[in-house]
Amino acid sequence: MSDEKLLVVTDLKTTFDTANGPLPAVGGVSFDLERNETLGIVGESGSGKTVLSRTIMGLQPRTKVSVTGSSVIDGFEVVGASENDKRKIWGTEVAMIFQDPMTSLNPVMRIGKQIDEALRVRLGMDKAAAKARAIELLELVGIPSPQERYNAYPGMLSGGMRQRVVIAIALACSPKLLMADEPTTGLDVTIQAQILNLLDELKDRLKMSVILVTHDLGVVATRTSRIIVMYAGRIVETGNTRDVFYHHRMPYTKALLESSPKVSNHSHTRLVTIPGRPPNLLSLPDGCAFAPRCSYATDQCHLVRPELEPSTEPGHTFACWNPLPINVEGALA
Amino acid sequence: MSDVRQPLLKVRDLEVTFHAHGHAVSAVAGVSFDIFEGETLGLVGESGCGKSTTGKALMRIVEPSSGTIELDGTNVATLSGKVLRAARTKMQMIFQDPISSLNPRRRVKDIVAEPLDCWNKVQGDERATIVHDLLSKVGIDPVVYGDRYARQFSGGQCQRISIARSLAMRPKLLICDEMVSALDVSVQAQILNLLEDLKAEYGLTLLFIAHDLAVVKNVSDRVAVMYLGKICEIGPADTLYESPAHPYTEFLLGAALEADPDSPMHSQTLEGEPPSPMNPPSGCRFRTRCPKATQKCADEEPLPQEVAPNHLVSCHYPLTITHKTPTPTAVDG
Amino acid sequence: MSSVDLVEVQILEGSRKRGEPLGVLFWICVGWIALNVFIAIFANVLPFQSPLNQDFTALNAAPSLHHLFGTDDLGRDILSRVAYGSRVSISVGVGAMIIGFGVGAPLGMLAAYRRGRFDAILTTVMYVMLAFPAIIATIAVLSFWTPRSLVKIIIVIGVASIPLVYRVIRTATLSVATKDYVIAAKVQGATDRRILMKELLPNIAPIGISFLLIGIATVVTLEGALAFLGLSVTAPTPSWGNMINEARTILQINPWLVIFPSLALCLFLLCLNFIGDRIRTHFDVTEVKL
Numbered sequence: 034m035s036d037e038k039l040l041v042v043t044d045l046k047t048t049f050d051t052a053n054g055p056l057p058a059v060g061g062v063s064f065d066l067e068r069n070e071t072l073g074i075v076g077e078s079g080s081g082k083t084v085l086s087r088t089i090m091g092l093q094p095r096t097k098v099s100v101t102g103s104s105v106i107d108g109f110e111v112v113g114a115s116e117n118d119k120r121k122i123w124g125t126e127v128a129m130i131f132q133d134p135m136t137s138l139n140p141v142m143r144i145g146k147q148i149d150e151a152l153r154v155r156l157g158m159d160k161a162a163a164k165a166r167a168i169e170l171l172e173l174v175g176i177p178s179p180q181e182r183y184n185a186y187p188g189m190l191s192g193g194m195r196q197r198v199v200i201a202i203a204l205a206c207s208p209k210l211l212m213a214d215e216p217t218t219g220l221d222v223t224i225q226a227q228i229l230n231l232l233d234e235l236k237d238r239l240k241m242s243v244i245l246v247t248h249d250l251g252v253v254a255t256r257t258s259r260i261i262v263m264y265a266g267r268i269v270e271t272g273n274t275r276d277v278f279y280h281h282r283m284p285y286t287k288a289l290l291e292s293s294p295k296v297s298n299h300s301h302t303r304l305v306t307i308p309g310r311p312p313n314l315l316s317l318p319d320g321c322a323f324a325p326r327c328s329y330a331t332d333q334c335h336l337v338r339p340e341l342e343p344s345t346e347p348g349h350t351f352a353c354w355n356p357l358p359i360n361v362e363g364a365l366a
Numbered sequence: 367m368s369d370v371r372q373p374l375l376k377v378r379d380l381e382v383t384f385h386a387h388g389h390a391v392s393a394v395a396g397v398s399f400d401i402f403e404g405e406t407l408g409l410v411g412e413s414g415c416g417k418s419t420t421g422k423a424l425m426r427i428v429e430p431s432s433g434t435i436e437l438d439g440t441n442v443a444t445l446s447g448k449v450l451r452a453a454r455t456k457m458q459m460i461f462q463d464p465i466s467s468l469n470p471r472r473r474v475k476d477i478v479a480e481p482l483d484c485w486n487k488v489q490g491d492e493r494a495t496i497v498h499d500l501l502s503k504v505g506i507d508p509v510v511y512g513d514r515y516a517r518q519f520s521g522g523q524c525q526r527i528s529i530a531r532s533l534a535m536r537p538k539l540l541i542c543d544e545m546v547s548a549l550d551v552s553v554q555a556q557i558l559n560l561l562e563d564l565k566a567e568y569g570l571t572l573l574f575i576a577h578d579l580a581v582v583k584n585v586s587d588r589v590a591v592m593y594l595g596k597i598c599e600i601g602p603a604d605t606l607y608e609s610p611a612h613p614y615t616e617f618l619l620g621a622a623l624e625a626d627p628d629s630p631m632h633s634q635t636l637e638g639e640p641p642s643p644m645n646p647p648s649g650c651r652f653r654t655r656c657p658k659a660t661q662k663c664a665d666e667e668p669l670p671q672e673v674a675p676n677h678l679v680s681c682h683y684p685l686t687i688t689h690k691t692p693t694p695t696a697v698d699g
Numbered sequence: 700m701s702s703v704d705l706v707e708v709q710i711l712e713g714s715r716k717r718g719e720p721l722g723v724l725f726w727i728c729v730g731w732i733a734l735n736v737f738i739a740i741f742a743n744v745l746p747f748q749s750p751l752n753q754d755f756t757a758l759n760a761a762p763s764l765h766h767l768f769g770t771d772d773l774g775r776d777i778l779s780r781v782a783y784g785s786r787v788s789i790s791v792g793v794g795a796m797i798i799g800f801g802v803g804a805p806l807g808m809l810a811a812y813r814r815g816r817f818d819a820i821l822t823t824v825m826y827v828m829l830a831f832p833a834i835i836a837t838i839a840v841l842s843f844w845t846p847r848s849l850v851k852i853i854i855v856i857g858v859a860s861i862p863l864v865y866r867v868i869r870t871a872t873l874s875v876a877t878k879d880y881v882i883a884a885k886v887q888g889a890t891d892r893r894i895l896m897k898e899l900l901p902n903i904a905p906i907g908i909s910f911l912l913i914g915i916a917t918v919v920t921l922e923g924a925l926a927f928l929g930l931s932v933t934a935p936t937p938s939w940g941n942m943i944n945e946a947r948t949i950l951q952i953n954p955w956l957v958i959f960p961s962l963a964l965c966l967f968l969l970c971l972n973f974i975g976d977r978i979r980t981h982f983d984v985t986e987v988k989l
Contacts, residue, residue, distance in 0.1 A: 077550040191639050192413075221412035221577060223636040226621035230635060248550060251580075251623030275627050292555035294580040296622050297629075300603035301562070302584055304555040310520060311550070425886055451888040459886055467879035471901040480897075481887040528883070535887065 037108070039210055039242050040066035040089070045102035045112070047081075047088045056314050058084040060266035061102070068209070071236060071243045073253030073274070075289075076263035079311040085263070086212050086246045090127045091119040107209055124155050128203035132215035134195035138187040144198050145171075145183030151205040170201040175231055193224035200231065207239060214246045229256055250293050254278065259348070262286050265312045265322035268341060272349030282344050282356035285323045321354070329355045373400035374571050375424070375457075375539055380433035380443075382416070382423045391644050393419040395595035396433070401539070406565070406572040408586030408603065410579055410618070414640060416595040417575045421541045424573070425459050426450060438538065455481065458532035462544035464524035468516035474501070474527055475512040481534040500530040503567075504560060522553035529560065533568060540565075541573045546581060558585060579622045583607055588676070591615045594640055594651040600670075601677030609687045611679040614652045650682065658683050725977050728970035735967055739785040747779040750937050759953040769955035771945070777955060780937040781963050787931070787938035788964070791853055791922040792915040798857025800911060803864030808895060808903070810865075811872035822869070825862040833859045834921065841930045849932055852925070856918055867910050871903040905982035912975035916968040923964060939964045 047059040059081045066072055076082040087093055089104045091111040104111040109122050131137040139147060148167040152158045158166065164183070171179035174197040187195055196216065203211060213232065217225040233256055236243050245253055253260055253274065260277045262270045262285065270283040281287055291305035309326040318324060324334040333354050341350040345359055382394040394416040401407045411417045423430045426442065435442040437456060445453050461467040468477055475497045482488055488496060501508035504526040516524065525545060532540060542561070546554040562585065565572060576582050582589055583603050590600040591612065599612040610616045617636040638655050641647055650668050653659035662682050670678040674687050738745065754766070754774040762769045768777035810818040840855050841847060875881065876899060884894050919939075925931040926940025939960045946956035 077552060193639060222579065222618060222621045222623070223412060224639065225623065226635045227637070229623075249623065250551070250625035254623065254625050254627045255629065278625075278627050289551060290625060293551045293625050294555070294558070294578075294584040295626070296580045296583060296607060296619065296624055297626075298580070298584055300583055300586055303562070304559055304584065306555040306559055307552040308556075310522070310553075427882055427886065451890075454886055455888050459883070461879040461883065463879055467883050469880045469884075469898050469902070472897070480884060480889065484884075484887055484889045484893060531883070531887070 038065045039068045039070075039107055041103070041105045042089060043103045043105075045085070045088060045104055046100065047084050047093065048099050050097040050099065051315070053315055057266055057317070058314060059088055060317075062263075062266075062268055063102075064261060064268065064271060066210070066242055066244065068242055069236065069240050070259070071233075071245060071257045073257035073260040074244060074246045074263060075248065075250060075253055075260055077248055077289075077311055079265070079314065080263040081266035081314075082246050082248075082263050083214055084266075086129075086214055086244060089244075090123065090129060090212060092129070124151060124206040124208060126208055127210040127212065128206070128208040129212040129214065130196070130199050130203050130216050132218050134192060134199045134219075135187065137199055138195060140187050143184050143186060144190070147198075148202050148205055151202060155206050166205075167201075170204060171198070173204070173235070174198070174201045175227075176201070191224075192220055193227060196220065196224075196228055197231070200228075200235070204235065204239065207241075209241050211236075211241055211243045212246065213243060215248070216245070217252060218247070218249070225252075232256070250290060262289070265317060266314065267322070267352070268350075269323065269353070270349075270351040271341070272344065272346060272351075276344070276346045276349045280344070280346060280349070280359070282349075282351040282359070283353045284327050284329050284355075284357060286351075287357060321352070329357075331355060371402050374403045374438060375401040375573075376434070376436040377424070378434045378436075380420065380423060380435065381431045382419050382428055383431040389644050392595055392646070393643060394423060394430075395643075395646070397592075397595075397597055399590055399597060399600060401571055401573060403538075403571055404569060405587040406574055406585055408582035408589040409573060409575045409592060410577065410582045410589060411592035412577065412618075412640065414594075414643065415592040416643075417577075417592050418543055420592070421459065421543045421573060421575045424541060425454060425457060427459075455485070455535040456537055457539040457541060458535070458537040459541040459543060460525070460528050460532055460545045463548060464521045464528060464545075465517075467528050468519075468524050470515060470517035473513055473515060474506070474519075475508065477516060477527060478530045478534060480531060485535070487535075496534065500533055501527075503533070503564065504530045505556075506530070520553075521549050522557060525549065525557055526560065529557075529564065533564065536568065537570070539571045539573065541575070543575045544577065545574075547576060547578060554581070561585065579607075579619060580624075591618065594646055595643055596651055596680065597670075598652060598681065599677075599679045601674065601679075605674060605677060605687075609685075611673045611677065611684040611687060612652075612681050613656050613658055613683075613685065616685060650680070721977060721981055725974060728973050731966060731970045732974065735785055735963075736789060738782050739789045742779075742782045742786055745782070747782050748776040750775060750780045750783040751935055752776070759949070759956075761955060768959045769953070771956050772949050772953065777942075777959050780942060781939070781959050784937040784939045784942055784960060785963065785967075787849060787936065788919045788922055788940065788967075790849065791856065791931075791938075792919040794849075794853035795856035795860055795918045796911055796914045798854065799860030799864045799914065800907070803861040804868045804907060806861075807865040807868030808872045808899060811869045812876050812891070812895060812899065818869075821865075825865045828862040829866070833863075834924070837921070837925070838928065838930060841925065847930065847933060852922065852931060856921060860914060860918065864910070864914070868903065868907060871906045872899055875899055875902045905979055909975040909979035912971045912978070916971040916975075919964065919967065 042065065043063050045059060045062045046057065049056040049058055062085055074082045074086065088100055091114060093100065100112050102112060106122060106126050109126065111119060145164065145167050148170055149163045152163040152166055168179045168183055171182055176182050176194060176197050190198065217228050220228060229252065232243060245257060247253060257274050260271065260274050261268050262277065264285050270277060270281060270286045277286060278290065288305065288307045292307060294304060307326050312322050318335060320335040320338055324330040327334065331354065339352045339354045341352045343350050378398045380394055380397045381392065384391045384393055397420055399407065409417045409420065419428060422428045424435055430443050433443060437453065440453060442453050478497045478500050479493055482493055482496065498508045501512060506523060506526050516527065519527065546557050549557060564570065574582060574585050586603045588601060589603045589606050590597050591614065593614050599606065599610065599615045607619060610619060621635055636655060641654055647654050648664055649666055650663040653663040668680045668682045670680045673679050673684050752775065754770060757766060757770045758774045759772050760766055760770045766776050766778065768781065770776055806821060810821045837855050837859050841852065844851055881894060881898050884898050922931055922938060923940030923943065926938050927944045931940055932938055942960040943957055950957055
């Protein structure tokens with residue numbers, strides 16, 4: 034395996050052209066991804082995490098959107114590439130699993146056929162080989178009696194089973210990068226754990242990288258090596274998972290962590306809240322987008338936007354004029 | 367919690383059976399519990415376990431097929447017509463989808479005043495004052511937002527308006543059905559804190575139905591765990607989470623994702639999915655997935671037994687209660 | 700559970716200007732319809748010539764200052780006949796829809812709200828009615844129910860439209876009746892009547908109005924078709940439909956006789972359809988709310 038990074042994103046911007054002016058859903062994001070790594074992208078709704086994940090792989094509407102910057106997947110520049118060229122890397126280099134397994138599967142097509150399709154069109158397999166491989170894939174994602182399920186319709190399967198089928202389709206052409214956009218959001222806790230364990234196991238077995246896009250800090254806490262925290266279309270903090278959880282410098286990260294309820298809390302624990310609402314992307318402030326909701330904000334925060342700067346740990350950066358003191362151990366307790 | 371207090375709500379052997387395509391599906395199969403005045407009972411379980419149906423049956427939104435629902439001494443299950451409408455004002459419900467629970471074509475102040483208008487309680491200035499108070503209490507500025515239409519609000523704001531509406535008739539019992547599951551983490555914390563404040567101020571009793579174990583623990587005094595239409599365990603929140611007595615509760619807690627990279631990873635996840643409620647297993651309903659199941663579990667339905675004060679479990683082989691363990695969610699092998 | 704991404708909502712909201720006007724074209728169409736209705740009501744007061752008055756000096760005349768739209772083969776003024784003809788066409792359209800909506804809409808709402816046996820029986824009856832081709836049924840009834848009058852035509856078309864209105868309103872109500880806010884209203888102690896009026900009606904009204912306008916347009920066309928078959932009001936009373944019918948025999952000599960009533964009919968239908976469609980999209984909250 035080459036030492037080259039699997040994904041390099043540089044100053045990626047996605048701006049939607051709306052009747053009320055430009056809407057910068059992603060406002061200049063840079064990061065890279067190693068091979069066989071799991072990266073978490075965390076943010077609330079409106080943070081641009083979903084748009085970012087789609088822009089990285091070149092999935093965006095054809096009109097009324099402008100993308101600048103660069104997103105290079107295994108040497109292939111996605112930004113500016115034609116639909117036809119992008120189609121060559123979709124499936125084989127990068128694949129995506131969506132939040133709602135019901136809408137990403139065709140309800141009137143047998144699940145086996147939906148996997149076959151990718152294999153026959155993309156890899157040029159013949160019918161028998163594709164079927165054998167499809168059954169193999171169903172087995173790989175842990176679907177019991179795959180021979181029978183091959184002929185089932187999506188409606189006959191439970192939510193968890195459907196998400197497994199979606200994963201099987203995504204893995205059909207052995208992609209090097211798997212984008213998982215809220216892969217477990219609609220699922221029950223026990224099923225959620227099963228799916229996350231499966232993704233973890235497949236990542237090591239197939240030597241691929243996974244980007245987990247989620248609003249749920251619990252999903253990324255134990256399953257990722259690095260985390261990106263997004264707010265209003267920008268990265269506000271990134272670093273190794275443990276550094277972000279325990280040594281975060283950006284007040285937003287702290288507030289996000291503290292506002293999520295924990296099983297280990299005592300009953301009736303008062304939650305720390307972030308006042309106000311997520312920002313309106315059509316009228317972002319000049320300074321830090323989080324400043325209006327931030328208790329540490331100063332005049333500078335409202336006027337000038339902070340850029341990402343390194344913290345003490347390697348690879349840990351944050352964007353804040355008034356960062357929290359280094360090593361706030363116990364902030365979580 | 368002392369036992370001498372009279373329960374505000376006394377539910378006995380509640381059953382809800384749906385008939386679909388000639389099959390009888392028992393969604394709630396004999397549920398009994400009490401809620402004491404001023405306490406919060408959390409009801410958790412995976413989708414399809416009947417927790418939402420239980421809440422709806424209490425409100426008579428779905429018809430219970432048998433059992434009694436005693437609210438403040440009146441059996442709500444047998445009422446009908448105007449008496450039922452009047453009895454229902456003593457309990458109110460907040461729904462999961464904040465946007466769908468408000469009529470998009472009505473003004474906020476009319477939505478909040480709807481319960482008052484239904485009963486012709488108050489008119490004119492008095493009505494306006496009550497609406498003004500309610501909206502201020504839930505953090506919606508009545509002067510700025512009172513005349514806006516419901517469709518102009520975000521999910522969190524809609525949920526605040528729903529809360530204001532539900533409080534208009536000064537109910538005693540508030541049933542919250544997954545009320546924060548559609549909201550972002552930071553907004554969720556705001557709503558949960560608001561609920562705690564209002565509960566204290568209005569002397570409310572809550573039934574809090576949710577799938578998120580952490581959220582339920584944060585708001586509840588006692589927690590009931592449902593599986594396939596039955597309550598398998600009920601007890602004080604802290605002790606139940608610290609030391610579950612039912613194997614299912616243990617699995618559920620083990621699967622919960624904690625927003626903490628150092629939280630113990632559970633290798634033991636619950637495999638498979640719940641059986642269909644159309645054809646539930648004999649005896650204990652969890653036995654098909656339970657590692658401890660024996661012939662006795664198939665033959666005899668376990669009855670609730672007290673394993674600790676106020677802590678009831680329906681299992682032939684309950685786990686030993688171990689209080690004050692250092693790691694609350696640890697799985698004993 | 701599934702949280703709608705705020706970015707998508709903001710993009711959608713951004714794409715739709717708040718308080719966006721209905722547009723100039725919409726108001727032109729409204730103006731045109733208003734003018735048509737005004738003329739239909741006040742045709743006998745306005746300075747039109749009598750539609751029956753024959754000018755033997757000008758048979759099959761082309762448009763001139765004296766006869767703005769020309770005259771027909773009997774020397775009658777086409778402008779005045781088109782104006783009087785709109786009376787029949789518009790009153791058939793509006794009258795039939797009053798019957799259709801008066802019966803179909805409340806039944807549709809009730810059935811969708813009540814469900815159960817009431818809904819099952821009513822829907823079956825309506826579907827049986829729908830199974831008869833409406834036009835053929837109308838033709839059959841009108842051929843036997845003589846002498847034909849405007850009222851009879853309105854009743855026959857009106858009754859034939861009931862199942863169509865019922866189906867549209869019932870479907871629209873069904874999608875609203877399962878919303879949480881309807882359940883919430885019930886739980887707060889609202890009576891069924893109150894729920895129907897306050898929660899359901901405002902939400903199905905845009906669809907209803909839009910369908911009403913398109914329905915009027917359809918009935919006006921249907922009247923034209925009936926007139927073409929000689930089943931509408933009898934001559935010499937003009938309607939747009941029977942004018943076109945009469946004109947076809949002398950089309951080569953006098954094209955004006957077919958052009959003007961057709962133009963009146965077309966513009967009327969076009970405007971109604973446009974207004975109906977515009978109302979539906981303008982008041983559609985779901986497009987923004989996802």
